[in-house]
Amino acid sequence: MRISQEIKLNFEDVLLQPKRSTLTSRQDVEMTRKFSFRNSNKVLDFCPIFASNMDGVGTFSMAKILQEYKMMTVITKTTTIDAWKQAVGNGLRLQSVSVCTGTKRVFDPEAEDYKTMQAVLKSFPDVKMITIDVANAYHQHMVDFVKMVRDEYPDKVIVTGNVVTGEMTEELILNGADIVKVGIGPGSVCTTRTMTGVGVPQFSAIVECSDAANGVGGHIMADGGCVHPGDIAKALGGGAHMVMIGGMLAGHDESGIKAVDGKREFYGMSSDRAREVHNKSKGGYRGNEGRLISLPDRGPVEPTIQDILGGVRSACTYIGAKRLKDMAKCATFIRTNNVINRAYERYTK
Numbered sequence: 001m002r003i004s005q006e007i008k009l010n011f012e013d014v015l016l017q018p019k020r021s022t023l024t025s026r027q028d029v030e031m032t033r034k035f036s037f038r039n040s041n042k043v044l045d046f047c048p049i050f051a052s053n054m055d056g057v058g059t060f061s062m063a064k065i066l067q068e069y070k071m072m073t074v075i076t077k078t079t080t081i082d083a084w085k086q087a088v089g090n091g092l093r094l095q096s097v098s099v100c101t102g103t104k105r106v107f108d109p110e111a112e113d114y115k116t117m118q119a120v121l122k123s124f125p126d127v128k129m130i131t132i133d134v135a136n137a138y139h140q141h142m143v144d145f146v147k148m149v150r151d152e153y154p155d156k157v158i159v160t161g162n163v164v165t166g167e168m169t170e171e172l173i174l175n176g177a178d179i180v181k182v183g184i185g186p187g188s189v190c191t192t193r194t195m196t197g198v199g200v201p202q203f204s205a206i207v208e209c210s211d212a213a214n215g216v217g218g219h220i221m222a223d224g225g226c227v228h229p230g231d232i233a234k235a236l237g238g239g240a241h242m243v244m245i246g247g248m249l250a251g252h253d254e255s256g257i258k259a260v261d262g263k264r265e266f267y268g269m270s271s272d273r274a275r276e277v278h279n280k281s282k283g284g285y286r287g288n289e290g291r292l293i294s295l296p297d298r299g300p301v302e303p304t305i306q307d308i309l310g311g312v313r314s315a316c317t318y319i320g321a322k323r324l325k326d327m328a329k330c331a332t333f334i335r336t337n338n339v340i341n342r343a344y345e346r347y348t349k
């Protein structure tokens with residue numbers, strides 16, 4: 001047994017310190033970023049904020065709004081090829097989405113999510129990104145799976161995770177991943193930390209994994225735990241090249257989940273509710289690592305997106321970053337606690 005004595009931080013443990021800046025307006029901030037990916041050699045230009053591949057978030061309706069801001073959406077792995085075909089004929093831009101698969105293919109050559117992914121990539125070569133979705137990427141079979149997908153798709157951008165430490169970030173990048181997702185347990189509807197006691201505070205995980213990825217020419221995507229636009233700014237300032245959000249986009253019209261009595265469901269993808277929706281069983285050995293919640297209907301997602309982008313833009317002007325790309329370079333963080341004045345929070349409409 002070993003205890004690491006180093007203090008690990010969450011978003012609420014830090015603040016960005018303002019700096020002198022020559023930016024005259026928030027409008028001047030460049031909100032897209034051009035990435036050159038290590039293993040696929042792809043060069044893509046987008047706003048590095050991703051909608052998570054969760055039910056109620058990773059939908060085509062969401063993608064169609066996010067694409068207007070050059071933001072990205074990971075379409076859920078249960079989305080059928082027919083649904084893809086319909087969306088593509090209906091205004092979806094393929095550069096703004098990623099297809100998603102789990103790793104069941106390792107054990108089952110007929111795995112449906114993998115087959116759907118293959119069909120999507122065959123029908124729509126303009127989809128440039130594959131997201132391999134697993135809660136825990138510390139298994140050796142995960143590394144083997146990434147290698148297999150890389151062999152099959154040498155020129156697609158491969159996103160995989162999730163990890164929270166540098167050595168596994170490097171391992172996945174060296175074995176074919178372009179982008180490694182960082183985050184175990186920080187999610188809004190995730191109960192991994194209470195169910196298993198496992199996790200690393202998200203801000204520190206980002207700083208460590210980003211440093212590791214930069215060392216080997218890879219990229220990371222901070223996944224989970226952003227509650228406010230400022231958290232996205234902190235993630236980018238802490239070195240995340242990209243940020244994935246779920247809960248911040250949930251509960252809107254674009255969720256694909258019907259509002260009942262002014263409320264919409266939202267649930268973790270490892271929750272009992274997700275298994276019920278997708279007809280999956282726990283097989284007698286899995287726990288319930290996600291929450292089912294009922295959110296007040298939030299209406300259209302566009303104002304929420306504008307809030308998010310407005311917050312991040314403003315953060316850039318405070319720290320003197322002309323481009324999102326410069327955030328980590330410009331960021332000085334102060335360690336603190338109790339960073340938000342909650343006095344009137346309960347009265348906010």
Ligand code: 5GP
Pocket residue numbers: 052053054135162183185186187188189190191192223224225226244245246247248267268269270271289290291
């Ligand atoms: P949020 O932005 O809502 O804080 O976090 C979203 C992330 O939570 C997702 O992208 C995914 O990585 C993670 N997540 C989604 N569902 C579950 C779940 O049921 N259990 C766990 N442990 N994590 C989840």
